[in-house]
Amino acid sequence: MQFLPLSEFQNQDTQLTTRQREVLLLFLLGAEDDEIARQLYVTNDTVRRHLSDICKRFSPDDEQRFNRAQLVAHYARYRPELFRDSLLYAQSTLDLVLSYHQDAPPEQAIAHPLAQALRTVCPNCLYADKNLRMISGGRKQIQDALRHTKALLVLFSPTSDEETITEEVRLATAERLADTPCQVIMVQIDRPVQSMNHDLRYYLRGAQILTCLSSQDSAPLIRQIVERLQNQPLISSPPTPLVSTPAIAPPATDETVLPPVPIAEPELPTGTVTLTSAFYVERPGVDDRCLEEIQKPSALIRIKAPRQMGKTSLLARVLHQAQDWGCTTVVLSLQLAERDRFESLDTFLFWLCAQITHRLQQPITQLKDYWAENTILGSKTACTDYLETHILNQIPEQLVLGLDEVDVVFEYGKIASDFFGLLRAWHEQAKSYEIWQKLSLVVVHSTEAYVSLPTTQSPFNVGLPIELPEFDASQVQALAQRHGLDWDATAVQQLMEMVGGHPYLVRLALYHIARGEGSLPQLLADAPTDSGLYSDHLRRLLWTLEQYPELGQAAAAVMAAPKPLALDPTVTFQLRGLGLVRSHGHQVASRCSLYRQYLQTHLAKL
Template identity: 30%
Template sequence: MEETSRTAQIAHVLFLDIVGYSQQSTSAQARLLGRLNDAVNASPAFDASKAAGSVQPLPTGDGMALLFFGDVIAPARCALDVSRALARADAPRVRMGLHSGLVQSQMDIAGRQNVVGEGINTAQRVMDFGDEGHVLLSAQYALWLRQFDDWTPLIHALGEGEAKHGQTVQLYSLHGADVGRAKAPTRLSSPRADSGKDAPARVVTPQRVALLYRPHQDPDEKVLRTLEEQLKAVGHDVFVDNQSKISKAWALAVEEPIRRADAVIAIVSPKSMQSEMLEFEVETAHDQQAQTGKPILLPVRIGKEDVQDGVIGSIIRPLTQFAWEGPQDDPRLITELLSAIAEPLKPRATEVKLEPVGGAVPPDSPFYMRRAADHEFLQALEDTESILLVKGARQIGKTSMLAQGSKRAKELGRRVAITDFQKFNAAQMASDEAFYRLLAATLARQLGFKYDFAAEWDDIFGANLNMENFLRDLLDAGEAPLVWFMDEVDKLFTAPFASDFFGLVRSWHNSRSTEPGGPWDKLTVVVAYATEAHLFIQDLNQSPFNVGRRMELADFNLQQTVDLNGRYGGPLGSYGDVERLHGLIGGQPFLTRRALDALAGGKMDFATLLSQATRDDGPFSDHLKRLLISVSSLPHVAEYIRALLADSAPTDQDAFYRLLAAGIVRQPPGGRPAFRCELYREYLQQHQL
């Protein structure tokens, strides 16, 4: 499954807590929280947002945070409602803080979804300045609320306060006849005397911000100019590269401000992602971030299209992205970026929900990596081609690819049957009669097809024709085409009836021509195998292996490894680390996932993984031990490995094809046989096979 790019989400947060809560007894605390909950639930603003599914309450122990999405006025209305409800003398004494900022969902240690982010943190910091009865606003929320004339008279500038860790916060008060408190908070040492109605909201900790884009490309450039103006207006030091030609002087001039920036905003669109200049700039920012932790990289995605593959896509896909589809998004985008610059969202690695590594990758897994063969395979399924051949070594992802095909076939309204020949035992494959009868029975059960075997399966026809008659009736029983996935077909190659069976499959393909409009037009057979068929099939012209569409799965290339690293949250912090991992395991899919899973799960760091890679208690130990056993069990195979380790030219073809199917060696085009990856060579060398 292609991963959907993540976009940022802005929340308008109302943070409430009960003043003096910790000084109360346990029973009194429960009573006060109950009254606060009642006041919030009685709020028409909260009730309307709850009914619309646009508010998320978060308990905080001595109060709560209410995250409103979409309606900027809702938290202010809720604050007004709660203030009125708590006006009684025996009501809890409450203070409130409001702020608009970014939030994100992530898994907590117990596997539950939680919400974190600058939006919540700043709302709490704003509230912490207040005394009993205060309703305080951040500069950002005040800026939003001022857009509504009815609320403007209630907004009063207070000045700046110093929060924890020396952070300075610009504060406003919301107060009127029945909401808030006019007196300045005691924590403010020098409150402003004026209302501050027209005072611009400026950041108090200016940051160095670099804006990256493709020049002379609209709407990219219009978005850039808007961001440049607004970021400068709030006090940030903004760098914009306005050059349009690549040169050595340009590269030197642009690299330094990008590397020293605190934040880099990259404006990306389908056309701009083809720009070599933008690619260089984004790579520079990514490299610097991997080395020093800065700058934070904030991609702004123009339009509705998802991120494209490529260098830029592989870097920004794991990141939180900021969407812009038109000028109406300008205020929201500016707020989101200011929030992200003030307090960056946590890295993707903290959010990734890992999956067990081994066996087929589930069809909906974010860790399934599509390769060139996948696109050809899915298109052939859509076109209802007759025979599709999926070839690849062990643990390269054939079964996972079949699962993707099964999912797609069902989406297309096809009937789907799956036969895994690995599940057939020796007795069931002792004769063609037993084999075909079992094959037909399993198809009938999977597809809910009622077939009178006693009446229809007649010895006079023999096993082959009985199977064909069954399949013809099965195809005629429904209008929808049938896709029959056959996995682990290698097991049939040595069966006594192998040539007859594969000849039968070939005949169904031929029948599309001899019976135009017949049932065979509705049949697609998908054959997954690892071994070279010509070693076992006597006449390839009487088999499906020289007429079907053949797709051979390859190991992950370097770019696909970069992409998969991003899906795991980027545990490999630099392009160089990805290159080193790929150089060790050669993109072998199982080993790649095992390595990234170990790193993303915190089981070890990359240096430890490299140093322990070939150890019998290392991250790949089980896999390597099975490999050692498999090559040691047959003397001529072990001899072939020894010759390969000695860099001689082994000639035993049987050993070569066994090792090729097992995924231990590979045959480069026009080259000599070689180990599939450096890890295999080092491990077998250590064990002096």
């Protein structure tokens, strides 16, 4: 059989769609057509059509049409890592993981020839390119490999996704499962060490940092890397730098602890934590679970928590990662809707469609014409048909729709019931209609809105529920270090006894202390007063309780009680939604000393 040249194979491989990659990966792993269809929620005919289209793409011409066997042979020759089960592949102890984004200049000029050269000297290598990250299961395969690989080689340029690289280096070093340490080498392409974020610099302690001043001068660098692998395996001992650039810091030992060094001025915690901020804290089992779920067709994630717990910041990161995987993303905050948009379901759904259309840079006139002709069918039907016909059918990629602040709808009972029922129906449509598998939803709402609900349940209980937990002591200490504060466990404990692990309250304290605007003892003394740092936060909670006297009386009883109390289930549900109490079995107690001291004083006056 005549093989395509590597360059031609790579060119066609990079042009496969996300869905084609999902089908291809399962096919290469040995799944039959019906098994692929079951896993991807599509029909057997759809699977056969995708595989036929893939074969046609690689065919030199119509007379030399690829069959499935030829497709397998080419991928076995040029992408052998795709044939291996991710966990077994990782646990076989890879020699090397090469991490890069091959379709993004200036990495492109180095990535292709480097990957080709490495295949001749390092056959047990995983190539973590953008294509592998986009396919179903690809991210999991990379994560497993990073925890076991003997060496990690990273290409880092101004167009690289710094957050993805940070996570990969962290997995290879801080969450390593193999017994031996991982040798990390980073090749910086037109990018200085000083531009790295705080976390990446921390995880790269002791790593070899190589500098490539221009992607046009890549040949000597590639040649030297290959020579090192041939003459002295990269995995046996750390090589000396190929270009004279010192390591960021000496390797950590049992006797030396190298805390992170802040790379930015303290940020006042207001609103969303930006994607580039050094002060965002990942929650284990939350961030990674969301990123895993959003890769699935027709995913529906429901993020909930009291105010200022980090819901919108997590939403931003989920959408950013989805966009990096090739999805189209749209984010809408329902806080932007004027009150008159909630006059009727028809008005609200028209506004929703208009916002989506506008953000996708499509003409609003098409919506006006469609709505005028089809609202006789009912606004829910018109909205659904419009999304299917003019949105989902018009974009080739997966659409991830992020809906923030949906608790705004809670107070409009009839609209809320119909709207959340419509979201539920869209999610269910994917089980029967393939086109609706292209729509994924991330819905965010504050649980504080529960105080107005005469029930013990949220009005929307579909999809994967994500309830944001507070920070633990290790996360608070890490945040203190990022603010340049050399705190021991006692200082962390003192702050957490007052405010718990509430992200906003913790960060606000660290911000003011780091700026020299008070000491920890001063902050703790003033915290539960109307002149303290948290006065606005506390007065808002007090105002809410004053609007609901029965809830205020229950809160007063909890704050004054020396031990947990049992309350009416509806009251418990509402107080937990406000973030004022934590559960102890069927009983509740004050969430932190700040709430107990402040509310015990002020609720007694009611």
